[in-house]
Every structure is written in C-alpha cells, then in structure tokens.
Amino acid sequence: MRDLPSSVQAKPRLGTSTGWIGLLFIAPFLLCYLALLVWPLLNGFWLSFHAIDLLSNMGRWVGVTNFIDLLQDEMFVRSALNSLLFAALCTPVMVITGLALALALNRPGRTTAILRGIFFGAGVLSVTIVTLIWRLVLLPERGLLANAMHGMGMAAVAPLNHEWLALPAVALATVWWGIGMPMMLFLASLQQIPHDVYEAAALDNTSRWRSFRHITLPAIRHGVILVAVTQMIAQLQVFGQVQLLTQGGPNNSTRSLVMFVYEAMFEQWQLGYAAAGAQALFLLMLAGMSLQGWLERRAGKAQA
Template identity: 45%
Template sequence: MAESYRRSRWSNALFILPYMTVFLSLLVFPLFWGMWLSLNKSDLFGGARFIGLKNYYRVFSDPVFGQAVWNTVIFVLVSVPTLVALGLFLSLALNKTTRASSLLRGLFFSSTVLSVTIVTLIWRFVFIPGDGLLALLFDKMGWEQIGFLSTEGWSLFSVGVATVWWCLGLPMMLFLAALQQIPSDLYEAAALDNASRWRVLTRITLPSIKSTIVLVAIVQIVMQFQLFGQAQLMTNGGPAGSSRPIVLYIFDTSFIRWDVGMGTAASEVLFLIILLAAMVQYWVTSRKGEA
C-alpha cells in the first residue's frame, strides 16, 4: 500500500514537471547566474574574470546610473497611482450590464493588447513637433509649440502618458472582476439604510476590494520599474538622459558598451529596488487596512 502511494505521488509530480522545467531554466537559473556574472569582468565575447564587488562600485559611482534611478523612481511614483486611480474610476463607471458599458470596456482594454512598437508609433504621431496632433492643435489655438519628445521635463511626461494609455486596461479589468464578486446583499442593505454613494464607496466597495488594490499596485510597480521600450523608441533616453530609465541604462551598458558585468550588476540593483518597493507597498497597504 505504501509503495503504491509513493508511486502515485511521483506520478502526480510529473504533471508539474513542464512548469518546473520552464521555471527553473528561465527564472531561477538566470537569477543566480546573473548574480555570479555581476561579480565578474566580462563582455559579450566571454572571458569572464572574477573581480568581486567592483562592478557594483562602478555602478553606484556612475552619475548616469544615478540619473536613471531618479528618472525611474519619479516615473513609478507618478504612473502607478495614476493607473490605480484611473483603473478604479473606470471600473466603477463601467460596472454595469449594458451594451454601452461592454463596448467601452473593450475599447479601454484594446490598447493593452498592442505591442510597444505600435503604442509608441501612435503617440509619436501625437507628440512629434511640426505635424503632430498636439502641434497642429497648438497652432490652431495660437500657442507656441512644445517639443514634448525633445525637451527636458516633457520627455518623461510624454513617455508616461503613452504608458498609462497602454497599461490602463489591465487594472480596469482586475478591478471589474473584484467589484463583481461583492455580494449584492451589502448594497441592498445600504439602500435600505439610505446610505449615500460616498458612504457606500468608502464603507462597502473599497474595503471589499482592498486585496485587489494591493495586487494592482504591486503588479504595476513591478511593471513600471521595468520601463524600457517606450523610452527607447520615443526619446531614446534623451534629451541629456532626462528620460533614460534603469533598464535602458542596463541595455546600453551591456549591449552598446559591451560591459556585461557592469550591466548585470545594475540589473541586480534593479531587482532589489523592485523587491523593496513591492514589499514597502504591501506593508503600507496592510497597515492601513488594519488601522
């Protein structure tokens, strides 16, 4: 009996073998290999030489990396709350069973399925000076044109607008799924008590989807810290590095300058930043929920 039980356990383990193979080969192994590579002096042609923590010293002493970290942190601090707030607002507005709501849900979610190349091409048509949509609008209004993609202060803003438009569909759908799980009895009881809409929102709706709000915030933190394609294709990190995120810095260091060891060290720092930010977000949200 015991032998057949053990045989059954091993046969059941075969069902998770494909997943574990992919997980170990594409996530776990690259993580530890990257840690080892960050301790070596190497380039794209191999020939790694162990140098300890010198790559990390070079990364932290590089002012370009410091600027990239600052750009990314500012981008995350602005884009993540915007995505959470807009996603929640749209889900509350479209949480209905009408044809118009279904059409608008599909419309807002449609941008999410586009590739980053298409998204950046669309928004370059909007922001490009001279013949861009905003340039023509400014001319019509008699205002001076703004070089959104080539002006410090506006370039990162332009990347942020394109990113919010691209990523908004996922938070909206997650919030919609959570809203539809709230028991209707709670709203019926609130209606009998003549509760205001604000009271229903703050006492029933938001507490009921608190875990989804935390999930959306953490997912967006992880995603937006990995900003790359939009910045590369829209501004290439310019002007003067004012829109260069950390991942673009890693790409330039590893594949343009061929300094793989330093680029890997920067990627390990990014991993720690994302992990720390997600943990802080979870801790702060949990503390607010307990209070």
C-alpha cells in the same frame, strides 16, 4: 480502532507510484521554471561579481567592485532616479483612473461591454504600434497636439524635445497603453461585492460617497494593493517606450535602468557591469514585492 475520515487520511508520498505520477505532471513546468527563471537569476548574480567582456566571455573575480562603480556612475544614478520618477508618475494614475473606469463600467449592458473592450484593447497592441501612434500625436509642428494648440491660437510645444516634459509624455503614453489591465482587475474585485450590502445602505439613505468610502474601498483594498504594487514593479522596468520615443533624451532625462543595462551590455560589452545594474533593478522590484506583503498583512490586521 475506527477508520480515519477521508479528509485526514495520509497523503501520497513521493516514494509511492501516485507521488511519482504527480511529480511527472509538474515536471515540465518545474524544468521550464528552473531553466528560464532560477538559473538566469543565479547566473546573473554570479556575473555581477566578475569583470567579463561580452565577446570573449572570459573574466576575473572583482567582488563588489561593480556595485561600487555603479554608485559612483552618474549615468546609473540618473537612470535609477528616472525609473523611480517614472513609476511614481504612472502608478497613481493607473490606480485612480483604473478604479474610476471600473466604477463607471461596472454595470450590465452592451454599451459598457463595448467600452470595456475599447479600453482593454489598447493593451494588446505592441509597444512599436503604441509609440508610433504617440509619435504622430506629439510631433513638433505637425502632430495632433501641435495642430490642436495652433487651432487655439497657442504656440506649439514638443514635449519629447523638452527635458522636463519628455518623461511625463512617455508616462502619458504608457497609461493610455496599459490602463486596461488595472480596470479589469478592479472590475473583478467590484463584482465580488454582494449587491445586498448596497441595497441595505440604500435603505438607510446612505450617500454614494459614504457607500464608496465605507463599503467599496474596504472590500477591494486587496485589489488596490495588488494593482498598485504590480504597476510599480512593471513601470520600473520601462524600456520600449523610452527607447522608441526619446532614446533616453533629451539630456538623459528619460534614460531608464533597463536602458542603462542594455547599453552597458550591448554597446559597451561590459557583461559583469550590466549584470550588476540588473541586480540593482532586481533589488528595487524585490522591495516592491516586500511592500506588497507588508501592506497585505497590515490590511489583514485592520480587517481582523
């Protein structure tokens, strides 16, 4: 019997010394993953079915009562709608603006490198610094926006004090803060496209729009799906910008789901109720991840 090629030889089993050595290598990550992600997730799920006070940490089993109360809680419903609206405001702008910046800066040169650094640099700032900057911009009567409107002979507007403008103002600050990461992801996707394809299109006198539509977009569609879904999931978890810019006001028009969970736990001390709200947020993010998987499969079928 001839020897099997190396590519089909038996892999090391867990009972062998090689298998145990491999397990030791991944053990630190596995332990951290279980301790910091899996256990809190399971524990939060267990807590959501109990009525527990944060201070006493003693409670009783209430089943799905917490979830029923959430659906009947006007503040929870308002917070959930605000979070969904915020994600709907930010995600398309992140995708379109990030792609536009990537297309404009996808070329060699010192100037483009500097501009990439400038756009990406805002993302390394803390949420405290970002909100401080935008407070100076949006201050009523004295902010940069108010001074600009006075200079044009217009009455100053205070977006953070307006019920219909506060959430878009927070979304604008968030886009300014986080646009660097989508831009870099799109740049990485664009740089994977062979230049020969564009050269062949240029020889056929293909317009830039047709090249973008028939070459660029199909080649980066997986990147577009990734950016859209990750941004949607990230914006559903908005907390810092809202907490520091508006404290959920005016009239609860910017209160998010994470802020609702935070207040239920640390202000009302209702640990089980807060855990139920967190599970509702988890379900929304899980729906976003499921959407990504569905879009990836659909894109793969279209490519095939």
